[in-house]
Amino acid sequence: MTYYVAIVEEEQGRALGVWFPDLPGCVSAGDTLDEAMLNAQEALELWAEAMLENGQNIPSPRSLTELKGDAEIARDLERYMVALIPFPDSLRSRAAE
Template structure:
């Protein structure tokens, strides 16, 4: 099963934001970390669905090691929580 790295940004008194560095524009949020992570899984599914509908390629997920080497991403990895979001099996097979 394919998993994408997600970065969860949490600040006191604000919604929790989640984004996937390998899928530009794939973002979500929630009032709690649990809600934000559930919404992130849905956002990932919708992002892939739309890309497939338009015949666009789905970027391969990078490993955490590869993301740490990316100067645009590495500061975020050290500052915020990192999670893995699974790609639905039927979407994984469609790639």
């Protein structure tokens, strides 16, 4: 199974924001952590479907170690929670084409 790292930003009094360092423009949110994780999974699927329908490639996921080596991402990895969101099985074969 393929997983993408998601950064979960939590600030008091606000919804939890979720974004994927390897998937530009793929963002989500939720009022609770459970809701944010479910919404992140849905956002990943919808984002990937749109990319594939437009003939664009899905970037390969980087490992947490690789992301820590990216100066633009490393700071957020220190400040916020990290989650692994599975890439939908239903899209895996289409993404590999």
